[in-house]
Amino acid sequence: MRRAxxxxxxxxxGLVALLNxxxxxxxxxxxxxxxxxxxxxxGALPGDTGGNNSGGGPGTTAPSGPGSPxxxxxxxxxxxxxxxxxxxxxxxxxxxRGNKIVDVNALxxxxxxxxxxxxxxxxxxxxxxxxxxxxxxxxDVIGGATYTSESYAQSLQSALDAAKR
Amino acid sequence: xxxxRARERERDAVIPIAPLAKWAQPEREGIVAxxxxxxxxxxxxxxxxxxxxxxGWASEWTAAGRVLGLAGTYxxxxxxxxxARVPVLDRFIGMDRLAVWHRRNGEYVVALLTAHVAAITxxxxxxxxxxxxxxxxxxxxxxxxxxxxxxxxxxxxxxxxTSARIARRRMKYQTWYFVHLYAYLAVVLAFAHQLNSGxxxxxxxxxxxxxxxxxxxxxxxxxxxxxxxxxALYSRHQLRVDKVEQETPDTVSIWMTGRAxxxxxxxxxxxxxxxxxxxxxxxxxxxxxxSRAPDGRRLRITVKGAGDYTNWLPRVKRGTRVxxxxxxxxxxxxxxxxxxxxxxxxxxxxAPLRALFESIPARRGTLSFIYRARSEADFALRDELExxxxxxxxxxxxxxxxxxxxxxxxxxxxxxxxDVADHDVxxxxxxxxxxxxxxxxxxxxxDQRHLHAERFEL
Numbered sequence: 001m002r003r004a005x006x007x008x009x010x011x012x013x014g015l016v017a018l019l020n021x022x023x024x025x026x027x028x029x030x031x032x033x034x035x036x037x038x039x040x041x042x043g044a045l046p047g048d049t050g051g052n053n054s055g056g057g058p059g060t061t062a063p064s065g066p067g068s069p070x071x072x073x074x075x076x077x078x079x080x081x082x083x084x085x086x087x088x089x090x091x092x093x094x095x096x097r098g099n100k101i102v103d104v105n106a107l108x109x110x111x112x113x114x115x116x117x118x119x120x121x122x123x124x125x126x127x128x129x130x131x132x133x134x135x136x137x138x139x140d141v142i143g144g145a146t147y148t149s150e151s152y153a154q155s156l157q158s159a160l161d162a163a164k165r
Numbered sequence: 166x167x168x169x170r171a172r173e174r175e176r177d178a179v180i181p182i183a184p185l186a187k188w189a190q191p192e193r194e195g196i197v198a199x200x201x202x203x204x205x206x207x208x209x210x211x212x213x214x215x216x217x218x219x220x221g222w223a224s225e226w227t228a229a230g231r232v233l234g235l236a237g238t239y240x241x242x243x244x245x246x247x248x249a250r251v252p253v254l255d256r257f258i259g260m261d262r263l264a265v266w267h268r269r270n271g272e273y274v275v276a277l278l279t280a281h282v283a284a285i286t287x288x289x290x291x292x293x294x295x296x297x298x299x300x301x302x303x304x305x306x307x308x309x310x311x312x313x314x315x316x317x318x319x320x321x322x323x324x325x326x327t328s329a330r331i332a333r334r335r336m337k338y339q340t341w342y343f344v345h346l347y348a349y350l351a352v353v354l355a356f357a358h359q360l361n362s363g364x365x366x367x368x369x370x371x372x373x374x375x376x377x378x379x380x381x382x383x384x385x386x387x388x389x390x391x392x393x394x395x396x397a398l399y400s401r402h403q404l405r406v407d408k409v410e411q412e413t414p415d416t417v418s419i420w421m422t423g424r425a426x427x428x429x430x431x432x433x434x435x436x437x438x439x440x441x442x443x444x445x446x447x448x449x450x451x452x453x454x455x456s457r458a459p460d461g462r463r464l465r466i467t468v469k470g471a472g473d474y475t476n477w478l479p480r481v482k483r484g485t486r487v488x489x490x491x492x493x494x495x496x497x498x499x500x501x502x503x504x505x506x507x508x509x510x511x512x513x514x515x516a517p518l519r520a521l522f523e524s525i526p527a528r529r530g531t532l533s534f535i536y537r538a539r540s541e542a543d544f545a546l547r548d549e550l551e552x553x554x555x556x557x558x559x560x561x562x563x564x565x566x567x568x569x570x571x572x573x574x575x576x577x578x579x580x581x582x583x584d585v586a587d588h589d590v591x592x593x594x595x596x597x598x599x600x601x602x603x604x605x606x607x608x609x610x611x612d613q614r615h616l617h618a619e620r621f622e623l
Contacts, residue, residue, distance in 0.1 A: 007273055015229055018209070022228065023219045086367075122217075 072097060080159030082108060083151040087119075090151035094131075094159045101135050104128045104156065110148060119145045127152050136160070189614040193257045201243055204379075208239040211365045211372040227288030230281050231364060237277030238359065241321075241352060242383045244270050249386040250438075256495045260436075260452065261596075261620040268328070275325035282318055310357035317354035320347045338473060342449065356380060395490040402429055404487040406441070407463065409479055412545040415470040416513065417479045418456060420463050421487055427461035430492055433520035434591070434619075437491030439466065441481050449474065450490060454517035454593075454619075456546065458524035467545060469513035496619040498525045501589045503615060507533045507582050509602050511594025512543070514621060518593050519546050523553050532559035533582045537573055537598070540565050573602060575609035586610040589617065596620040 075097050082091040088110025095103035104127070109120035123145035130139040137157035141149040188196070212232045219225050247254065247267045254263060290300035305311050326332060327344045359376065360366045366373040404423040412418055423429075431437065436454040440447060451474060456467035470476040498521060506525060508518040515536055522534055534554065538544050544563055554561040562581045564573065578585055590611050592602050599620045606616060 003269070004272070008276075011277070015232065018213070018232060019219065019225050019229055022213075022216050023225060 074098075075102065076163060078159045078163040079107070080155035080157070080162070083154045083158075085110070085147035085151045087147055090148060090155055092152060092155045092159060094156060094163070096163055101131060101160075104131045106152070120148060123148055123152075131156060190259075190262075190616075190618070191613075194262065197254065197257055204243070205236060205239055207375070208235050211235065211369070211375065215365045215369055215372070221291075223288050223291035225288070226284050226291060230283075230285030230288055233277050233284055234281035234359070234363070235365065237274055237281050238355065239379070240270055240274045240277065242379055244274055245349070245352065245383050246386055249383070250390040250490060250493065251386055252390070255493045259495050259619065260493050261618075261622070264622065271325065271328060275321055278318060278321060308358070309361040311362065313354040314358035317351040320351040320354070324348045324351070338449070352380075391490070395488065398429075398490070399488050402426060402489075404464070404489055406481050406483055406485040406487060408483065409481065411479075412467060413543055415543075416467060416545040417470075418465055418467045419478070419481070420465050422463050423487075426459065426464065429459065429464075431455065431459055431464075432492070432497055433458045433524040434497040434517045435492040435494040436517065437466075437489040437493070440488035440490075441478070442486040442488055443481060446474075446477065446481070447488075450488075451475075452493070454494070455492075455520050456516035458520050467513065467516040467519075469545070471513075494619060496591060496593065496617050497521070500591075500617045501525065503587065503589045504528065505531045505533075505584070505588045507535070507585060507588040507590045507611075509578075509590060509592045509594075509606070510534070510536045511592075511598030511602065512538055513545065514592075514594030514598065514619070515544075515546055515550075516593075517619060518591055519550060519553075521591060522550065522557075522559070527557065529558040532557055533561075533588070534559060535562045535564065535578070535581055537564045537566070537594075573598075573605055575605050578605055578609040578611075586612060589615045592616065592618045594621060596622065 075095055077093055077095050079093040080091060082089050084090075089108045090106070090110065091108040093105050093107055094101055095105070106120075106124045106128070109124055111120060127139060127149060131137070137153045137160055139149070139153050139156070209232060212228075212235055216228055216231075219228055244267060247263050247270065258266070286297060286300050286304060289304065290297050293300060293303075295303070305315050324345055324347060327336060327341050333341060360373065366376055402423040402425060404421045406419060407422045408420040410418045410420070433455065436452045438450040438452050440450040453466040453468055455464060457465040468475050468478055470479070494517070496517065504527070506527060508522055510518045515538075518534070522532065525532070532554075534550060536544060536547075536550065541563075543565070547563070550561060553559065560581065564577065566573075582588065585606065588611065590606055592599050592606070594602070599618050603616055603618060607613065
């Protein structure tokens with residue numbers, strides 16, 4: 001019995017120590033997929049993914065993005081195709097002002113697995129920033145989110161193609 | 166003499182190990198435990214390198230669940246390896262102690278893996294803002310190979326429950342044994358979900374290969390030492406029962422013959438796992454020590470009736486084929502490093518010690534033998550011991566008394582063998598007897614480093 005107690009307490013102590021080292025206090029949690037200014041995070045419950053290109057087709061244009069404070073009247077919001085990778089579906093919509101990319105919003109990012117969710121949360125803002133900087137889909141892959149980065153670039157490219165930019 | 170030497174050389178060529186006499190049992194166990202711990206560290210290191218910074222309860226529970234799963238599975242593989250009859254482990258630790266490790270580690274493994282399941286499910290449920298029950302259903306239905314892993318977990322829990330001491334006492338050996346076999350199935354069923362849903366393995370090829378290699382090593386050890394080696398031994402020697410002899414009312418000796426027994430490794434102090442190939446007995450293998458030094462023509466074991474199996478055994482017919490795995494057991498003359506040797510036997514523990522008593526190299530007058538049994542009628546092999554004692558000019562003491570008697574105390578040892586501190590001591594008997602005897606021997610002045618014990622689970 002004493003052995004069992006020692007083993008249990010030892011394991012818990014070890015676990016807490018391990019987790020403690022790995023836990024970093026973030027000032028505040030990044031909102032889920034909080035890249036865009038639009039509060040839309042579409043679908044993406046585990047398992048409800050369609051096949052390739054099953055999401056909204058390209059070229060869905062709207063005069064203005066919903067609820068975006070920086071949106072102007074002549075902005076175009078274009079959805080990209082959905083691209084699946086082994087971790088889940090990725091789909092973005094891009095906001096264009098003339099030919100300038102002023103915003104990218106991740107509509108879907110992989111959330112199937114716990115880890116995917118965290119990767120998505122961390123990668124989405126970086127990918128958005130990257131896009132706004134290079135003003136094209138030729139964005140660098142984010143380390144640790146390789147597949148997601150590639151799908152992101154593909155979806156972004158399809159949106160830009162649809163906008164005939 | 167030459168044949169013995171040749172046999173020793175042959176064996177040393179197969180298993181090159183530094184002389185075991187250098188380390189005492191606790192040191193040898195420490196060495197093996199350190200190796201196991203290193204592997205565990207490597208396993209946790211996979212988790213460490215793959216785990217990014219955590220924030221929030223969901224990610225922390227999930228991360229805890231992952232490391233619990235990795236550690237639990239690693240120790241599950243260790244668990245299988247402990248029972249894979251690996252010669253190095255047998256010689257370093259001994260099957261009796263390995264069985265104790267196996268039992269303790271087994272309890273720990275089931276606990277770790279149960280915690281793994283609970284923590285991961287909780288972490289995922291928190292992340293998805295769902296209930297624990299909903300997440301459980303989703304995990305099983307939606308995640309790759311999770312259904313198989315769920316079955317594996319159920320099997321492991323069943324194996325654990327049926328192995329608890331309370332359950333063992335109420336169960337037939339047969340039931341326990343066949344349930345225990347499902348542990349192998351559990352390892353197999355759980356494997357796919359680790360590779361396909363385990364984060365460490367999805368993202369790090371090196372971790373993936375490390376993990377696959379671990380599984381392959383254990384599989385190879387099982388195939389070689391539990392299947393290949395025994396089959397080779399069976400076809401080479403073709404052992405058969407030659408004779409069954411009554412020693413005392415509840416103890417029999419079984420003689421076996423076979424082909425080329427001079428090439429059979431195995432020496433005094435060692436045991437084989439014997440499988441008597443009868444219609445109702447073939448599936449179970451039990452350890453019995455050689456009770457006579459192998460002479461190249463016949464082997465003999467001496468068995469006390471203490472359970473269903475050992476009570477059935479005296480009825481095996483002459484000519485019955487015998488499948489033997491072994492030899493095992495590190496309590497051999499090799500352990501000895503001093504001139505004087507004392508043997509301390511409790512009950513049927515006399516069997517391997519009688520063989521050693523006969524064959525251990527020694528000058529006349531340097532051997533002593535203390536034999537404890539319940540009553541005068543229970544001294545199996547008494548005549549043989551007296552004959553050997555006369556021939557080798559050895560001291561021989563018989564002590565009778567029930568197990569509860571404090572009949573075996575330091576005084577008795579000191580009066581029988583006053584210079585016990587200068588002896589190598591071989592102790593053999595039930596776990597209770599051996600532990601008790603070791604305590605008494607140390608009190609009488611025997612040196613820990615020169616105590617060599619073999620415990621029988623009766």
